[in-house]
Amino acid sequence: MKTKTGAFVLPGDALGVTEEYDPAEWTFDDDGKIRSLVAGTVSLDSKNKRISIVPKTSSPAVLKNGDVVYGQISEVRGQRALMRIGGIKDNKRGLVTNFSGGIHISQADKGYVAKLTDEFRIGDLVDAKVTKIIGLDNVDLTTAENELGVVKAMCTNCRAYMKQINKKEVLCPRCGRKEGRKISSKYEG
Numbered sequence: 001m002k003t004k005t006g007a008f009v010l011p012g013d014a015l016g017v018t019e020e021y022d023p024a025e026w027t028f029d030d031d032g033k034i035r036s037l038v039a040g041t042v043s044l045d046s047k048n049k050r051i052s053i054v055p056k057t058s059s060p061a062v063l064k065n066g067d068v069v070y071g072q073i074s075e076v077r078g079q080r081a082l083m084r085i086g087g088i089k090d091n092k093r094g095l096v097t098n099f100s101g102g103i104h105i106s107q108a109d110k111g112y113v114a115k116l117t118d119e120f121r122i123g124d125l126v127d128a129k130v131t132k133i134i135g136l137d138n139v140d141l142t143t144a145e146n147e148l149g150v151v152k153a154m155c156t157n158c159r160a161y162m163k164q165i166n167k168k169e170v171l172c173p174r175c176g177r178k179e180g181r182k183i184s185s186k187y188e189g
Ligand SMILES: [Zn+2]
Pocket: 155, 156, 157, 158, 159, 160, 172, 173, 174, 175, 176, 177
């Protein structure tokens, strides 16, 4: 790989391969290729086999592993719920990019989950933690912690926000429908 320390790169630029280097700050592993998440200059650490980027701006608002984000569920497929990320919790940086995240069924709750539609539905507002940066605007998320999961559930029947009635269920005050959710300890209502 020809990448050199000090080279200026843009988001998505290829920097190296994971067989030779570990992707470090502001980079991500794109199926074996290391790419930059941000515009900045390359920093190659040959001794420790790490590639990182020194961002051009002082504090770009980009997600990293461990960030707790909030967002809205946009789709629930068989094994994966998709979420549009609105921003980082308790953080005023905001997000410059339109990130979306995926919650795999194995990451929805601590125990075994039989049906993802008993955990999330379209329109739900959810808190989740970033576990992996997959690409420029795509991350893997988990909600398998008490304070993570649905904070506001949207009724699949009438679109009203629902009230929590026990650890796993919410009730629609408008139409009376009862549904299951992965409910956060911070559920609102
Ligand atoms: Zn309803």
